[in-house]
Amino acid sequence: MKQEISANSEGSYEMLVFSHLRWGFVYQRPQHLISRLSKSFKVLFIEExxxxxxxxxxTFDLEVINTQLHVLKPRCSEIAGIADILKQFLSRRHFPxxxxxxxxxxxxxxDFEFERVIYDCMDELSLFRGANPQLVRQEKFLLSEADFVFTGGKSLYEAKKEHHQQVFCFPSSVEREHFESVEQDLTLPADIEPIKKPIxxxxxxxxxxxxxxLLHDVxxxxxxxxxxxxxxxxKIEEQDLPREKNIHYLGMKNYKDLPAxxxxxxxAMMPFALNDATKFISPTKTLEYMAAGKPIISTAIKDVERDYRDCISIVNGPEEFSTAIDKFLDAKELKTGEKYKEILDSTSWDQxxxxxxxxxxxxxGA
Known part of the structure; x- marks a missing residue:
């Protein structure tokens, strides 16, 4: 829903959120957290x-998610131009x-004053392909201005605590009941239903x-x-994807449809490369796969290996990947169910x- 709202109608915003990820993109940490926090704070979520x-x-588009959460989509050449757009839209410069x-x-x-500045660091963006070389300098400045820093995993926590005194580790969590719904008699979507098992x-x-x-070789x-x-x-193109008769690309799906x-x-698999872009990741999907009760094969991502190696299969190379597939397909039941439950009982996005x-x-002081 797109809606024009006058500057006078936004006076009650209590939180401005600045995000490199779009609200309508893959539903992940920002959407999970901000949708929940918006129950207590009126939020303006500002995209790139x-x-x-x-x-x-x-100019801008304004999407009204609900009365407590609006998404502003600015049209300007660079991030600095967002300030002029916000000054058109916002009647004040000071926010909690x-x-x-x-x-x-x-x-x-x-351009704005905040009672408190929060940096919720979910990735080491400076290590991603095509990252602006200014990001390192910009993060140094943000860390100097932030009152506290939240991190999306232990590796990020260990890195950021060296540069800020108020760092809190909040690893990726899960909306457990959403993914546990796979245990219900769900109708398989039309694009995956014809694909023969095992999948x-x-x-x-x-x-x-x-x-x-790795995907191609296995x-x-x-x-x-x-x-x-x-x-x-x-950041990759269709021609970069490996093409085999038994590899199927189904495109982006709505979060609500993922259980089906x-x-x-x-x-379930996490075939991550071991490179700069994955050095600090803590994949949200790990817990989502667990909530769905699926056996998991993953490459040796640091935060995954040290926290979950006793209940998922960590592989190095296509041969180990293939062996892990056999192990899980031959098993009559998932023996890690109790371990999954223990992990899931200790966390949730609500918590x-x-x-x-x-x-x-x-x-x-609210």
Missing amino acids: PIAFHEEERN IGWFYSAAFSELLG VGYFGVIDERINLE AQLRPNVNFVMIGPLA YIAAFNI TAMKMEKIIKRKV
């Missing part, structure tokens, strides 16, 4: 600039909370973090297994948002 025609310069998902927005701190599946962004060579090793990749492409897709998986809110309210 969108493409525009010249006559649209310095400024929440940053990317240091690229830190230059806007000179080894992945959902998430398909970008430079995926080991495409698909060749196991022509009797179908490999399903669900998610949008980012994962219900078709025999095994994470509640803990963050407690910190925020203590700091802000």
Whole structure:
């Protein structure tokens, strides 16, 4: 829903969120947390600039998610131009909370005043392909201005605590009941239903973090297994994808539909490359796969290996991947169910948002 709202109608915003990820993209950490926090704080979620025609310069779209959460989509050439758009839209310059998902927005701190500045660091964006070389400098500035820093995993926590005294580790969590719905008698979507089992599946962004060579090699090793990749492409092209008869790319799916897709998986996979872009990741899908009760095969991502190696299969190379497939397909039942339950009982997005809110309210004095 797009709606024009006058500057006078926004006076009650309590939190401005600056995000490099779009609200309508893959549903992940920002959407989980901000949707929950918006129950206590009225939020304006501000995205990176969108493409525009010249006559649209310095305009914006405003999407009303609900009365407590609005998404602003600015049209300008660079992030610095967002300040002029916000000054058109916002009737004041002072707000209780400024929440940053990317240091690229830190230059806007000179245009607005916040009682508290939060940096929720979910990735080491400076190590991603095509990253602006200014990000390192921008993050240094944001860290100097932030009142506290939240991190999306232990590796990020260990890195950021060296540069800030108020760092809190809030690893990726899960909306457990959503993925546990795979246990219900779900109708398989039309694009996955014809694919023959066994299926080894992945959902998430398909970008430079995926080991495409590994996917190709294990698909060749196991022509009797179908490999399903669900998610949008980012920073890679269609021609970069390995093409085998048993590799299926189904594109981006709505978050609400994911349980119906994962219900078709025999095994869930995380075929991540071990490179700069994955050095600090803590994949949200790990817990989502667990909630769905699926056996998991993953490459040796640091945060995954040290926290979950006793209940998922960590592999190095296509031969180990193929062996792990056999192990899970031959098993009559998943022996890690109790371990999954123990892990899932200790976390949820609701718990994470509640803990963050407690910190925020203590700091802000709300």
